[in-house]
Amino acid sequence: xxxxxxxxxxxxxxxxxxxxxxxxxxxxxxxxxxxxxxxxxxxxxxxxxxxxxxxxxxxxxxxxxxxxxxxxxxxxxxxxxxxxxxxxxxxxxxxxxxxxxxxxxxxxxxxxxxxxxxxxxxxxxxxxxxxxxxxxxxxxxxxxxxxxxxxxxxxxxxxxxxxxxxxxxxxxxxxxxxxxxxxxxxxxxxxxxxxxxxxxxxxxxxxxxxxxxxxxxxxxxxxxxxxxxxxxxxxxxxxxxxxxxxxxxxxxxxxxxxxxxxxxxxxxxxxxxxxxxxxxxxxxxxxxxxxxxxxxxxxxxx
Numbered sequence: 053x054x055x056x057x058x059x060x061x062x063x064x065x066x067x068x069x070x071x072x073x074x075x076x077x078x079x080x081x082x083x084x085x086x087x088x089x090x091x092x093x094x095x096x097x098x099x100x101x102x103x104x105x106x107x108x109x110x111x112x113x114x115x116x117x118x119x120x121x122x123x124x125x126x127x128x129x130x131x132x133x134x135x136x137x138x139x140x141x142x143x144x145x146x147x148x149x150x151x152x153x154x155x156x157x158x159x160x161x162x163x164x165x166x167x168x169x170x171x172x173x174x175x176x177x178x179x180x181x182x183x184x185x186x187x188x189x190x191x192x193x194x195x196x197x198x199x200x201x202x203x204x205x206x207x208x209x210x211x212x213x214x215x216x217x218x219x220x221x222x223x224x225x226x227x228x229x230x231x232x233x234x235x236x237x238x239x240x241x242x243x244x245x246x247x248x249x250x251x252x253x254x255x256x257x258x259x260x261x262x263x264x265x266x267x268x269x270x271x272x273x274x275x276x277x278x279x280x281x282x283x284x285x286x287x288x289x290x291x292x293x294x295x296x297x298x299x300x301x302x303x304x305x306x307x308x309x310x311x312x313x314x315x316x317x318x319x320x321x322x323x324x325x326x327x328x329x330x331x332x333x334x335x336x337x338x339x340x341x342x343x344x345x346x347x348x349x350x351x352x353x354x
Contacts, residue, residue: 101157104153104154104156104157105157107150107153108150108153108154108157111146111147111149111150111153112146112147112150114146115142115143115144115146115147115150116143118139118140118142118143118146119139119140119143121139121337121338122136122139122140122143124334125139125334125335125338128334128335129332129335132250133335133338134212134342135338135339135341135342136338138338138341138342139338183348184344184345184348187343187344187345187347187348187351188340188344190310190347191307191310191311191340191343191344191347193310194306194309194310194313194326194328195306195307195309195328196306196328197306197309197313197325197326197327197328198327198328199232199301199325199326199327200325201232201235201236202236202299203232203236203239203299203300203301203325204239204240204293204295204298204299204300205239205240205241205242205274205289205293205298205299205300205301206229206232206233206239206240206241206242206300206301206303206327207241207242207244207285207286207289207300207301207302207303207316208225208226208229208241208242208243208244208259208303208304209225209244209245209282209285209286209302209303209304209308209312210222210243210244210245210246210255210256210259210279210285211225211245211255211305212248212250212251212255213245213251213252213253213254213255213258214250214251215250215251215252216252216253216258216261217258218258218259218262220332221305221331221332222255222258222259223262224305224329224330224331224332225303225304225305225329226259226262226263226266227329228303228327228328228329228330229241229263229303229327229329230263230266230268232301232303232327233263233268233272239272239301240272240273240274241263241268241272241273241274242274242275242276242289242292242293243255243256243257243259243260243263243273243274243275243276244256244259244276244279244285244286244288244289245259245276245277245279245285246277246278246279246280247277248280254275254277255277256275256276256277257275257277260273260275274292274293276288276289276292282308282311282312282315283315283319283350283354286302286312286315286316286319286321287319290319290320290321296320296321296322297322297323298321298323299323299324300316300321300323300324300325301324301325301326301327302316302324302325302326302327303326303327303329304326304327304328304329305328305329305330305331305339306328306329306330306331307331307336307339307340307343308339308343309326309327309328310326310347311343311346311347311350312326313325313326314347314350314351314354315350315354318354
């Protein structure tokens, strides 16, 4: 329908322009339609070409960004850093999409797909984008969370340990917990996390050693060293604490607070608040995308 309107409009404008420029008179309606239609057809084709060129260019530009971010993050944090594979896969996917548009430009491949199928795919993509943005809004809403003093327990969620060495992300969580423990000397701390691949000791042990090294008394530290996920961090911590009415503060990186508090309530804690530790800004984009997908999964499952 849009192309039909364009055809008529360009036809009329083309004839008016020729009359004005050369005083040409068109007595035949057939000839008028031939001249106007030819110019309208060229305009429609140009519109399609420009649209395809934009889609090809946008796909390639986004692919370059994904590959570039992957290279930067891998050089900074290592190729085995969590979720970096996504950016490599996204770059490859965008190159494939650009190739599809390029192929359509030459052989009109997309015209072979029924219109309702294309509309359905477009609708699904649109809904997916809206849902993902909603997840990100939820995450951002808790990124500056600060709890009240007087909690019974501070639960520090585990994160990857390299050998026996605390990573930057985990150190930020522990430093935030340390500040809280200094201000409230009655609170105990639960260090969570089992021993995973590439870890010579459990995450809980590494965290305990770090806090003891900063001056926290061992008697204030409870170690939960069996968990392998955020859900298990909290579930096993509740079992060790043994009181679902205890007031707890969950310490984790800012992008992780919303999901952590949601899961804590789900496993049975009734008095829970979050404390947002800083995160590495150079990897924040990676964290935010990963957390958005993880939060969606948790909201669906739990």
